[in-house]
Amino acid sequence: MESELIDYLRQRLPPHPCLRLGAGDDAAVLSLGDAADAVVTVDMLMDGVDFRLEEVDPLRVGRKSLAVNLSDLAAMAVEPVAAVVAVALPKRGGMALAKALYEGILPLAAEFDVAIAGGDTNSWDGPLVVSITAIGRTPTSADGSPTYWRRSGARPGDVLVATGEFGGSILGKHLDFTPRVREARLLGEQYDIRAAIDVSDGLAIDLGRMLAESGCGARLDLASVPISRAAEELAHRSADGSSPLDHALGDGEDFELLLAVEANTAAKLIAEQPLGVPLTVIGQFVAEQGLWQRDAAGAISPLAPRGFLHEFD
C-alpha cells in the first residue's frame, strides 16, 4: 500500500548534504549551493517499450530508469544532486515490484551521490510506468559563471570524438550501462569541450540532433566507429542482413557521449586517453548542413538519421 511503501522508503533513504527536506512532505527542498544553476531532466520508461517485465529483473528496470537520467546530466557535464521517482504500479504485486525497482535505484543513487528526494506512487490496471526526474547543479567556473555543455556549440572544423563502443545494446547494455557522469565531469574540468550529446536513440539520429542545434553538418568516418561485440553478435544472429556497423549506427541506448572539440583538443584527448573508457575520433564537423558518411575507400554520401523514434499520429 502507498503509505507502507513510503514508510519503507523513508527508512531506506540515506541522508544527503544537499537534501534539506526529503520524502514525506508535499515537496522536497534541495540546497544547490549559491553559484549553481539547477539542471533538470526527465525520462519516462514503460513496460513493453523500454523493457519487458516478463523477461527482466525489475531491479534492472529501476536501475535503468535512474541511469538514463544520469546519462542526460552527463551529456551536460553537470553534477547529479537528486531525483524524484513517479511510478504507476500494476495493482497486483505492486508492492514487491516497487521494492524491487528501488533495489535497483538506490545502489545507483548511492554510487553517484544522488539523493532520492521523493516521488509519487500510484497503482492502476495498466503496465508499469516509471518516470524519474533528475536534478543536477552546474559546476562553477573560475569567474563564478555556471558552466555546462550544450548540443549547440559544434562548429565546422571541429572533430567528433566518441566515448566507448556502439551497437547491440539490447543484448544487455541498455539495462546495465554506467552513465558517463564521472567521465563527463573529468572532461569538463580538464578539456575544452565545445558541444556534447548522449546517444540514447542512436548514434546517427543523436548526432543529427547535435547538428540541428549547432547549425552545421558532420562527416562520420565509418571505418572509425567503434563497434561493440554485441553489435557483431546481433548482426551474426539476425537474418535481416544488417551489418555490425548498421547496429552501431542505429541501435541506440548506447549511452555513450558524442563530443565536439577543436582539432588540438582532439589530439590531446586521443594521446592522453584520460578516461577508463576509450575515446575515439569518429568524424569531423563540416560547413555543409546534414549528416554524411565516408566509407573506407573515402567515398562520401548522405547518411540517413537511423535510430529509435517514438511514433504517434
Added chain:
Amino acid sequence: MESELIDYLRQRLPPHPCLRLGAGDDAAVLSLGDAADAVVTVDMLMDGVDFRLEEVDPLRVGRKSLAVNLSDLAAMAVEPVAAVVAVALPKRGGMALAKALYEGILPLAAEFDVAIAGGDTNSWDGPLVVSITAIGRTPTSADGSPTYWRRSGARPGDVLVATGEFGGSILGKHLDFTPRVREARLLGEQYDIRAAIDVSDGLAIDLGRMLAESGCGARLDLASVPISRAAEELAHRSADGSSPLDHALGDGEDFELLLAVEANTAAKLIAEQPLGVPLTVIGQFVAEQGLWQRDAAGAISPLAPRGFLHEFD
C-alpha cells in the same frame, strides 16, 4: 511524431527569466537566484484513475496535471519556477492529444509564471500517462535563510484553519481548481503559519498525514467544516446514504490548504480574511495522538482517516 511535437513546443514556449536553457537539449538549466533552495515535486496522472479521457477534454487533463503540482508547491508556500512534462501517449491520435494537453498546460503555466523547461515524449499501446515535475524556489527571509512551510510544525493548542470548501470535487473542481499558490505566498509573507498541507486525497486523510509528521493529534469541529454545493449535490444524487459532510471529509481533490497557526494568528486571519477565498477555523490541534471529531452536540469520538489511497499488494 516526437520531433514534430518538440518543434511545435519550442515555437510555443515563451522565454522565462529563470530559464537559461529550455527544451531541445539533454536537460534544462534554471537560474534560481543565489539565496534560494530548489523545491521539487512530482505527480503522475493516469487515464482511468485520475481522469477519463472518454469523458473529459484533454485540455483539462493537461491543466490538472500541472495544477496538482502547483498545489504541492502552494502547500510549502514557495514560488513555482518551472516544470518538465513526461507523457506516454497512445500511438493513435497521440499528436492531437499531446497538443490538446499543452493547450491546458501552457495557459496555467503562464498564469503562474512557470517555465515549461522540457520533457519526455513517448508513445505506446497503453492509456495516456502524464507525469509533471514542478520546480520551485524558496522565498528568502530577512536573515537570508530559506523559508517554507512543512507538514511537521503543528503543536497542541494550535488552531486548524482551512481555505475554501470541501467535497464533491469529482463534479468538476478536480479538473478546474486554482492551486492556492498566490494565497499561500501572501499568507507566508504576512502571517506566521506553523505547518501546512494541501488536501489532495481527502480532508481527513491529509489532516492525518500532517498529524503524523507533527507528532500530535487534532480535533475536527464537524459543524465548522465548509461544505461545498457540489458535496451537497453529490449526497443528494448518491444512493449510498453518505451525507454532504461525508463527502467533505473523504472525497479529496479539493486542493485547499490546511494550516496550523497559533490562536492569535487564527483570530487575525479570521478577522482580516486577507484572501479572496474564505478562511475558516475547523478544529484544534491537541496533545492526544490521533484524529478526533467533535459533533454539533459537543461529543468527541475518533475520526477514521477517509480518502483516496492507491491500493496495491
